[in-house]
Amino acid sequence: MHDRTTRRAVLAALGAGTLAGCLDANGDDVNGDEPTPTDTSTSDHPEYDHPEPSDDPDWRPAEGSPLDADVEVEVLVENLEVPWDIAFGGDDLFITERTGRVLRLDNGEVAAVAEPADAIDAGAVHPDDEDTSPWWVAGGEGGTMGVATHPEYPDPSYVYVYYTAEADDEIVNRLARYDVSADDPADTREVLLDDVPAHNIHNGGRIAFGPDDNLWVLTGDASEEDSDDITNPRDPASLAGKVLRLTPDGHPAPDNPDFGDDADPRVFTIGHRNPQGIDWLPSGVPVITEHGPQARDEVSVLTPGGDYGWVDARGGPDDDSYGNYAESDFVSPLVNTGPGTTWAPSGATFYTGNAVPEWENRFLVGGLISQTIFVVTIAPNAADEPTADGGERYDEEWMDDVYQVTAHQVLDGELGRVRHVAQSPDGDLYAITSNRDGRAAGDFPTDRDDVLVRITST
Numbered sequence: 001m002h003d004r005t006t007r008r009a010v011l012a013a014l015g016a017g018t019l020a021g022c023l024d025a026n027g028d029d030v031n032g033d034e035p036t037p038t039d040t041s042t043s044d045h046p047e048y049d050h051p052e053p054s055d056d057p058d059w060r061p062a063e064g065s066p067l068d069a070d071v072e073v074e075v076l077v078e079n080l081e082v083p084w085d086i087a088f089g090g091d092d093l094f095i096t097e098r099t100g101r102v103l104r105l106d107n108g109e110v111a112a113v114a115e116p117a118d119a120i121d122a123g124a125v126h127p128d129d130e131d132t133s134p135w136w137v138a139g140g141e142g143g144t145m146g147v148a149t150h151p152e153y154p155d156p157s158y159v160y161v162y163y164t165a166e167a168d169d170e171i172v173n174r175l176a177r178y179d180v181s182a183d184d185p186a187d188t189r190e191v192l193l194d195d196v197p198a199h200n201i202h203n204g205g206r207i208a209f210g211p212d213d214n215l216w217v218l219t220g221d222a223s224e225e226d227s228d229d230i231t232n233p234r235d236p237a238s239l240a241g242k243v244l245r246l247t248p249d250g251h252p253a254p255d256n257p258d259f260g261d262d263a264d265p266r267v268f269t270i271g272h273r274n275p276q277g278i279d280w281l282p283s284g285v286p287v288i289t290e291h292g293p294q295a296r297d298e299v300s301v302l303t304p305g306g307d308y309g310w311v312d313a314r315g316g317p318d319d320d321s322y323g324n325y326a327e328s329d330f331v332s333p334l335v336n337t338g339p340g341t342t343w344a345p346s347g348a349t350f351y352t353g354n355a356v357p358e359w360e361n362r363f364l365v366g367g368l369i370s371q372t373i374f375v376v377t378i379a380p381n382a383a384d385e386p387t388a389d390g391g392e393r394y395d396e397e398w399m400d401d402v403y404q405v406t407a408h409q410v411l412d413g414e415l416g417r418v419r420h421v422a423q424s425p426d427g428d429l430y431a432i433t434s435n436r437d438g439r440a441a442g443d444f445p446t447d448r449d450d451v452l453v454r455i456t457s458t
Contacts, residue, residue: 353427
């Protein structure tokens, strides 16, 4: 293992006024106390009224081709260890590394503000390693993953972290929060969600606060691909293969769907395989990305109480390997790449900034094995048809019939494995790479990997 403290360098500070005045907090290890049991009673919170495409008449889908953009990539931080997520809060930017840290970028410097003592060390390959990079680093796909800040950050100064933890000779996924304004944030840890099934693969891991100020948590099925009995995703009593919806204090959102007496009240949708990205359209409609089996990757709109079919459906009527949506009541996806195309979609953002005007009002998705960024144009059916020139149109009859969707690839092969794309509060566009997880192809990892970058028009 290489020395972590000497390999991280900041190459450029973020723009003045963008990330300044950070709070003073140290990076001591989290204590090893037992998790605080989660109170699953409900608390007062605004009701969730699932929005429709027409709920935002001011939203005009993007026009033209995203390929018209000329962009440049500015490396802000290099030599990160498999960064997984980005979160903005006030003037602060937080990054998780799967190896077990939450970092804060402060005036051109990065420092740990939380290191969960019970988190597994997922490991990271080094660019100078002479051996062929392994497909699996220690920890598989688990580790310290999602990060989010309280909707009213910095008052309170809560940072939420989703990570894979050691627990009684097994692993589980946990959600904890820390007060990073404390002298020792480690002492403030509260476990809000525990015992989410974990595995070497399929841990999900993205967390984000939605426009309803609730915390949305994406979990994977935590199952071996060749298992003969993957039942958890469609079982509402299980936390595996779900989208969960919690209040900021970790309670079930009181207006979550009712899946029955035996269901976990935190469940919002079921039937997911390995979702890793979520953001919201201007109308408030939530959209997720999800890894499929043997390609068949998806982008889907979430509907309250929806069943997304895994493992019983993951394709169309011409796909004989898996059950098809056309013959079921499952929620159909906006995008299903089919058996011949792999995106490996991860973190995503619905981009509304103007740093790259040609990408405005489009859903940007980080691609892992594809080593690219996908610019997905989503338009209500009442709008003009988005262009597919140089891209792909997804309009099969069995797919979601409320929207029109096209997808284009940008920065193809320039960054390597793109783990997440994120928009800052002032509209800047950032991405992080995942080239040191043992799966990168071609020239990656490079000597500067992994990196945090900012993307702008030239």
